[in-house]
Amino acid sequence: MTTDLARSRFDAVLLDLDGTLVDSVRDLMDALNAVLRDEGLPPVDPAQTRAMVGDGARKLIERALQAMGGNPARAPDLLPRFLAHYEPIASRHTRPYPGVVETLRSLTGAGFALAVVTNKPAQATRLVLDGLDLSPLIAVVVGGDTLEQRKPDPAPVRAALRQLGATADRAVMVGDNHHDVEAARAAGVAAIAVSYGYAHRPVHDLGADAVIDDFRDLPAALRALPR
Template sequence: MHPLKAIIFDLDGTLVDSARDLQDAVNVLLAEEELRQVDLDEVKSMIGDGVAKLVERAVSATGGDLSRLPALVVRFLQIYEANASRHTEAYPGVEETLAGLRSLGLPLAVVTNKPYAATIGILEALGLRAYFEAVVGGDTLPERKPHPAPILAALKHLGAAPEAALMVGDNYHDVQAARAAGVRAFAVTYGYSHKPHAELGADRLIDSMSELLPIAADAAAA
């Protein structure tokens, strides 16, 4: 096992709980379309594959017109990015863990399918931006997770080889992207997974972000 030299994090469902703000934006959009509102659990089941897929799932679930999806995605982004961090919070232990990882000398990155502008806005609002040397959003490259390209782009920026890196996420596309990039993968057991956590194929499951620090310290010293 190669010593750990860098860690990449997913955002939604891993570092931050953004479901309430996403629900609010979805419901504003649905109200404009005269469609029914969706509850928090419904929205959580729709999160994870980027904004377009979230809007598609919400519109489909409420009987809307999917032929207008591109315009609805644009409108959703207008609504969401205006209030992307109103209710969004970092999960317990996240900031302390990030600070600890940086104190170990580990460079960190965020690779998310959320648009870059909204990602930066949330990280800045929560005081987390300074911990990350690289941020790759869902619109940064032509490809998104589960494609390995975003992870490989982050690693290039961090100056770390795939075999010396770790991806931490909450969903199947995080693990798939890590596998495709040759990176080891951990999954958190909270968040917005669309599958049972045991079926994600991760190298390890962690129940809280605080569990990561001692594991990373041992791996970095290996």
């Protein structure tokens, strides 16, 4: 695989977390339901949680409050409580998608620099990566609270590139949702979308350069993108 990957024009891969590297719905749902219970509101189910994920913890809380009859304006005040529930269980049920670990190892072995660029808070992101033994494979983490801006703003992508010492023309963003593709486009970075994640719209309508159905297809997609 190393020889094949050498034919790619990329040397840096930026990765979304939830819905791209890991399936985190159960742990997010459990923390969210603890907050909703504290607010006297009914719980959300896995399908509802899945549809709410992708734009950071505060937006997740806001969407849950809206859906369950609460006050969405309470979301900023409830964020610390949500994180207090979530961080201790961040990797309890969360697992990498099939092929993620071996593919990341192959990429790092081939000399690729890897970063996680996510709208999830940075501390929670690191807890997930640590809990799943993915941290040694990831050189840089840019979370949803690392900067004032979050995806789809290109600033987090550019920050990751700076920290990796990479250039936009030799980097690709891999994600499951529209904000991943939009951030990549705005930063001048190629985009690959995964079809198995938490997309809020049809994945083939996101405008990515390629769509993969399995994370193990990423090396082939990297090779196939034009130089």
